[in-house]
Amino acid sequence: MTPLHVLDVAVIGAGVAGLSCANTLAQAGLKVAIFDKARGAGGRMATRRGEHASFDHGAQYFTAHVPAFHAAVAQWQAAGVVTEWKGRIVAWDGTSFADSDGKTRYVAEPGMSGLCRYLMGDLSFFSQHKLIGFERDGEGWRLDFESGETAACRKLVLALPAPQAAQLLEAEPALHAIVAGVTMSPVWAVMVRFAEPLNLDFAGCFVNQGPLSWVARNSSKPGRPAGEAWVLHGSPGWSQVHVSEKEDSVSNALLAAFRNLVGVQAGVEELSAHRWLYAQADNPLNVGCLVDASATLGLAGDWINGSRVEGAWDSGLQVAEKLLAQ
Ligand SMILES: Cc1cc2nc3c(=O)[nH]c(=O)nc-3n(C[C@H](O)[C@H](O)[C@H](O)COP(=O)(O)OP(=O)(O)OC[C@H]3O[C@@H](n4cnc5c(N)ncnc54)[C@H](O)[C@@H]3O)c2cc1C
Structure with a gap:
């Protein structure tokens, strides 16, 4: 420059x-x-690519409410950058899984960061x-x-x-x-690829109790490699308490919470964690x-x-x- x-x-x-x-x-x-x-571009719209899987470890999907954003989403869909994610989304309240809202959820391809790369176009970027x-x-x-x-x-x-x-x-x-x-709270994101199919009947789940807040099978989103690649988000409260912990310890704790939630013991092929220090504004x-x-x-x-x-x-x-x- x-x-x-x-x-x-x-x-x-x-x-x-x-x-x-x-x-x-x-x-x-x-x-x-x-x-x-x-x-690269993207910020919290982030995608990490492993050898056999990809993980959207920040924003999971987005929704559209205002007309101007609907119009932008339609244009991104026409350009092949954004697709509707039709996976079944459920919520866990501590006792049972129930179907979540019927919102239309959009994701970028091949990962969430793809939208920001598209928006970058030929802008001058340093x-x-x-x-x-x-x-x-x-x-x-x-x-x-x-x-x-x-x-x-x-x-x-x-x-x-x-x-x-x-x-x-x-x-x-x-x-x-x-x-x-304005203060912002952290969120720990764990990325895990299992060795075998988990055969769960949902693609994403809001977890309203315990250390997790959200889990999603990343590979259920359009344009991602097949397999059992999951993203697990710690709840804001849990992430705050464990904000200074080592990645290994966070990965193992949230993996254990996930195993406990869904009752699977499948072996793990890849496991890593990312800390978002400023994930979401408190106020x-x-x-x-x-x-x-x-x-x-x-x-x-x-x-x-x-x-x-x-x-x-x-x-x-x-x-x-x-x-x-x-
Ligand atoms: C774990 C997690 C899950 C989420 N899930 C969802 C979801 O499912 N749906 C949804 O709609 N939203 C979700 N969000 C929120 C969504 O990601 C954000 O609202 C959105 O991406 C924020 O965009 P932004 O441009 O405001 O900020 P950011 O994406 O944070 O961009 C800020 C940029 O500034 C750069 N930067 C910072 N400091 C400097 C500096 N000093 N000099 C130069 N560059 C700097 C950073 O590198 C970054 O690229 C989630 C966020 C997180 C963290």
Whole structure:
């Protein structure tokens, strides 16, 4: 990256919020670049590929409520990036399994991160660029990355989980006061591939008791390798208590809870865990997006707008529209 490369807008965070924002701005003709500390796009819409299986270890699926998101989903379906997941979803209340709601659930192919790769299109993307600070520079912003590189932009959007945005906002007291008030809880995700079929009659289950909150046979989603690849999510309470534990110990504890839930003893071929430190907001703001008084600094993300994929996408759109209106 050329130092002090001047952009109309720099978007920090290549999750669904940052990507919907960057796309909207680029379509309006602005010179936009998107930066993320990770190697690829997706954020919490994440897919890990093993040798014989894939695991969506963050967002499991998404639903659509508002007309604009329905329209976007229809376009992604037509492009072959998103499909309805028709697997049977149940809920466990501690005594029995019952069919869950009849919601329409969508997944991206070949994994959840596929939607973000699609949204990236030919946007200018700088991976492995962790923003560590920024300051006002004339009418715009100067950005400092961990690598020592810098960039300059007229407008800046932070599409990051609230605690990560708050760390960067100390020089902007009005926004900092709002963002620092939002806390986010961790979730442990365990990825397990069994050696033989479990023959369970559901594809996903909300677990409303004990250490687990959700289990899903990832291989039941369209476009995934066949087999018994499962994702197990610890409940927010359990994950908080065990937040500093080692991956091995978490994997074994949640695997034991799963075996206990479904009564299977099948052998395990692959087992790993991922900790989402900022999985979900405890106290989301639900105001759509945030923009500073000069309308040159905006914030987007699920924690400002409903805590789900749909809300994150819509938040990115809203912040882009606000910046375009100024
Ligand atoms: C375990 C789990 C299960 C979930 N299940 C569902 C579900 O089933 N359905 C649903 O709708 N939603 C679900 N969600 C929520 C959903 O994943 C999020 O709402 C959505 O993906 C958030 O998108 P975002 O763009 O706001 O943030 P993120 O996806 O978190 O994107 C933020 C990006 O910012 C980057 N970043 C952070 N700090 C910096 C920095 N300093 N510099 C540069 N880059 C930085 C990160 O690397 C990341 O890529 C789940 C989330 C988790 C964790």
